[in-house]
Amino acid sequence: MTAAVCRERVVIVGAGIAGLSAAVSLASAGHDVHVVERAAAPGGKMRQVEVGGTRIDAGPTVFTMKWAFDRLLDRAGTTLEDEVGLTRAGTLARHGWGDGSRLDLFADPDASAAAIEDFAGAQEAGGYRRFCKDSAAVYATLKDTYIAAERPDPVTLARRVGMGNLSQMLALKPFSTLWSALGDYFRDPRLRQLFARYATYCGSSPFQAPATLMLVAHVEQDGVWLIDSGMHALARALADVAKRHGARIDYGRVVTRIEVDGSGVAAVHLADKERIPADAVIFNGDYSALASGLVAGVRLRQAPVKPAERSLSAITWAVKAKLHGFPLARHTVLFSDAYKREFDEIFRKGRVPDDPTVYLCAQGRDDTGARVADTESDPRDAFLCLINAPALGDRAPHTSSEIATCLDATLTRMARCGLSLDSATMESVATTPADFERMFPGTGGALYGRASHGWMASFQRPGARTRIPGLYLAGGSVHPGPGVPMASLSGQLAAASLVADRGSTRRFHPAAISGGTSTD
Numbered sequence: 001m002t003a004a005v006c007r008e009r010v011v012i013v014g015a016g017i018a019g020l021s022a023a024v025s026l027a028s029a030g031h032d033v034h035v036v037e038r039a040a041a042p043g044g045k046m047r048q049v050e051v052g053g054t055r056i057d058a059g060p061t062v063f064t065m066k067w068a069f070d071r072l073l074d075r076a077g078t079t080l081e082d083e084v085g086l087t088r089a090g091t092l093a094r095h096g097w098g099d100g101s102r103l104d105l106f107a108d109p110d111a112s113a114a115a116i117e118d119f120a121g122a123q124e125a126g127g128y129r130r131f132c133k134d135s136a137a138v139y140a141t142l143k144d145t146y147i148a149a150e151r152p153d154p155v156t157l158a159r160r161v162g163m164g165n166l167s168q169m170l171a172l173k174p175f176s177t178l179w180s181a182l183g184d185y186f187r188d189p190r191l192r193q194l195f196a197r198y199a200t201y202c203g204s205s206p207f208q209a210p211a212t213l214m215l216v217a218h219v220e221q222d223g224v225w226l227i228d229s230g231m232h233a234l235a236r237a238l239a240d241v242a243k244r245h246g247a248r249i250d251y252g253r254v255v256t257r258i259e260v261d262g263s264g265v266a267a268v269h270l271a272d273k274e275r276i277p278a279d280a281v282i283f284n285g286d287y288s289a290l291a292s293g294l295v296a297g298v299r300l301r302q303a304p305v306k307p308a309e310r311s312l313s314a315i316t317w318a319v320k321a322k323l324h325g326f327p328l329a330r331h332t333v334l335f336s337d338a339y340k341r342e343f344d345e346i347f348r349k350g351r352v353p354d355d356p357t358v359y360l361c362a363q364g365r366d367d368t369g370a371r372v373a374d375t376e377s378d379p380r381d382a383f384l385c386l387i388n389a390p391a392l393g394d395r396a397p398h399t400s401s402e403i404a405t406c407l408d409a410t411l412t413r414m415a416r417c418g419l420s421l422d423s424a425t426m427e428s429v430a431t432t433p434a435d436f437e438r439m440f441p442g443t444g445g446a447l448y449g450r451a452s453h454g455w456m457a458s459f460q461r462p463g464a465r466t467r468i469p470g471l472y473l474a475g476g477s478v479h480p481g482p483g484v485p486m487a488s489l490s491g492q493l494a495a496a497s498l499v500a501d502r503g504s505t506r507r508f509h510p511a512a513i514s515g516g517t518s519t520d
Contacts, residue, residue, distance in 0.1 A: 007031055008502060011268045011278040013255045013295075016044025017484055018474035019284030020238035021072055021491030027245035028076040029499065034276060035242070036253040036268065043235030044284070045440070045447065045476075046484070049318040052427040054382045056318040057230040061361040061384060062331065064219050065485030068148075069234075072492055076241050083237035085228030089367035092220050094329035095194055096417040098337050103194070104329070107221055120188040127185035131195065134171070135217040141168055142215060148489055150497070151463030151479035154456075173211035174455040181211030193339050197357070200388060202482050203311025203448030205343040210455050226330060230363050231484070257296040258283075264469030269297075280470040280502070282494050286449065287462055287477040289442030298471065302462055304442065310391035311448035311482070313433035315352065315398075315406050317385045320378075321426035326419035328381065329369045332360040334417040346390050347451075352398075352406050356387035358413050380425055385410060393433030393445030403430055449477030464494040465501070472498055 008031045012019045015037035027033040041047070045059040069080050080086065092105045103119045106112045109132050117125035145160035146152060152160060161168055173181050178199050182192045196206035198216035206213075227233050239249055257269035258281055268276045283290060288304035326334070335357050336342045342353040362383040364372050387410055398406070407430075411421060433445025443449075452458060461479045464472050474494040476482035 008279045008498070009277060010034070010280045010282065010498065011036065011276050012282045012284060013258075013268065014044060014284030014475070015039070015042040015235075015239065015249060015251070016284050016475060016487065017046060017235065017238070018476070018487040018491035018494070019044070019282065020235060020242060021488040022282050022284070022474055022495040023242040023247045023249070023491075024072055024076050024238055024245070025492055025495035026498070027242050027247040029495075033242065033247040034278075035247060035249040036255060036270065036276070037249065037251050038254045039439070040251050041232075041235075042239040042249065042251075043232055046231050046235045048230065048232045049429045049431075051318045051382065051429055052320040052380070054320060055230070055232075056320075056382050056384060057232055057361065057363055058316060058318045058384055058429075058431060060231055060484050061363075062220075063225045063227055063231060063234070063484060064223060065483075066223055066225055068485040068488050068492075072488060073241065076245060078241060080237075083241065084233050087226045087228075087366075089224045089226055089330065091329055091367040092224050093331040093333060094327075094369070096326055096332070096334045096419070097190055098335075098413075098416040100418060101190065102326075103190075105194075105220075107224065109221055116191070120191060124186055124188050124191055127187075128191075131182075131185040131214065132217060132221065135214040136221075138172055138212060139215040139218040139222075141172060142212070146458075147480050147486070150493060151459075151461065153459055173214070176211040178206040178209050178211045178213050181214065182206075190335070193335055194333075196339070197333065199452070200312060202452045203446065204452040205347050207340060207343055208347070208451070208453040210452065210457075212458075213452065224331075224367075226367065234484075255295060258298050258471065260297055260468055260471075265471050278470070280472065280498050282472045282474050282491070282498065284474045284491065286440055286443045286446075286475065287473060288449075289440075290473075292442050294442050298466075298468055300462075300466055300468075305446070305450045305477075307392065307395065307444055309450055309453075310444055310446035311451040312346065313389045313391035313393060313436055313445035313447055314386050314431075315389045315403065315433070316387075316431045317407065317410075317428045318383075318431075319385055319421075319426060319428040320380045320382050321428075322379055322422035323381050324420045324422070326414075326417055327369050328360060328362045328365055328383070328419070330362055330365050330367045332362065334358040334360070334414055334419065336413065337416075342388070346388055350390045350392055350396070352387070352389045352402075352409075354409060356406075356409060356413060358410055358417075359386045360384070361386075389433055389445075391433055391444040391446035393435070393437035393443075395444065397434035398432050403432060443477075447476075448482035449475075452481070464490070464497040469501075470498075 012035040048055040049058040199206035199209040254271040259267040291304040436445035472494040474491040
């Protein structure tokens with residue numbers, strides 16, 4: 001069939017990275033794409049906050065897995081380099097502890113190994129080399145079988161890897177926690193703490209998440225990229241590409257209902273009473289918003305994520321202030337003195353830690369810590385400050401005094417690691433779990449969907465297809481998971497599923513709406 005014959009009316013709910021990726025995929029293939037977004041700008045969690053005249057990234061700050069966007073934009077006849085300014089980081093992150101020790105990790109594993117040897121000795125450097133080898137193997141096993149493929153169940157994943165390849169499956173360490181597995185590589189508790197932080201990339205505790213997440217180490221070594229003008233520029237670029245291919249993107253539009261008839265999806269209804277006819281809908285919001293009925297008209301089989309199963313939320317501050325002491329790099333982590341207690345307080349006690357680990361993204365600095373040229377005239381740094389928090393924004397919102405207490409604890413941790421902030425020069429905007437719940441309904445403020453606790457958690461995320469013909473899911477709460485590239489891949493998978501299904505009369509038979517073909 002030609003594109004003209006197959007042209008579909010697709011409404012995409014949400015202009016997060018997943019929704020934008022789906023829009024680029026479908027619009028560049030000739031489909032009629034209409035994106036509706038409740039916020040005033042694209043990006044979803046990839047947002048910016050203005051502080052003291054400077055727009056500061058207040059969402060995702062680390063860009064990896066560039067190949068996912070290369071694949072997307074190649075189909076749209078462009079490249080990432082043509083759309084945004086990119087620099088590959090040589091220094092991945094700078095880390096500090098309360099005892100005054102510091103360690104940089106580099107894109108070059110040999111440089112990291114040398115730094116670790118100086119930091120903790122030759123035996124730990126050898127453990128790091130083994131860790132790199134094993135993390136690369138885990139990534140190689142899962143890249144095409146899980147990350148970039150339709151959601152599998154355990155048996156399907158085993159079949160994709162190779163039913164006879166038991167050693168490769170066991171090498172994924174699905175039944176070990178990340179924290180326990182790191183003990184096979186590192187004796188120094190600071191190094192276990194550093195690499196355990198990879199569990200937080202998907203909003204989880206390293207003491208409960210599977211060791212499979214060690215693959216993040218290889219993902220970072222494969223390339224961490226800095227985007228000129230900040231991460232939000234990526235969202236704007238994807239929106240521009242989609243629009244160049246004919247997609248319509250409306251901001252400030254709230255979806256209240258997805259209309260379903262005897263054949264499947266029929267239309268999307270907005271709060272302003274507009275009805276948008278649709279042959280298919282891609283929902284780029286948190287799955288729990290649909291599953292809990294926040295959008296009328298659909299009923300899905302899978303229940304919303306329970307509060308106890310939610311991933312991490314956060315309290316963030318977009319800040320401008322003068323800093324002294326500890327030399328910030330673009331990405332800096334200042335570790336708590338009591339790492340296990342930090343996650344126990346969040347996941348078991350439902351409260352913000354008294355001594356939180358602090359992540360800082362200084363977007364006015366390059367990966368080595370040098371000031372970017374256009375910021376040198378301002379003595380203040382512009383940066384995002386983040387601490388982990390429980391995702392209870394719909395149940396126990398923090399008061400202003402509680403937020404002030406959290407900020408005091410954060411500044412105390414920074415000071416213990418040697419970084420001081422001149423409060424007289426400080427301007428900041430805080431975002432709490434309750435704020436994230438308001439922006440992303442149904443989440444409780446969880447930033448990563450379901451926590452990856454236990455070996456089955458990753459298989460419990462819904463896939464792109466639902467039991468309702470024509471309704472698809474995309475975003476960090478669905479397969480393959482959270483994070484900027486994973487969200488993009490989810491949008492690409494949703495678009496591919498939609499196109500494949502439109503060629504199948506079986507999938508769109510009216511009987512399918514009864515649930516006989518459910519994959520959610």
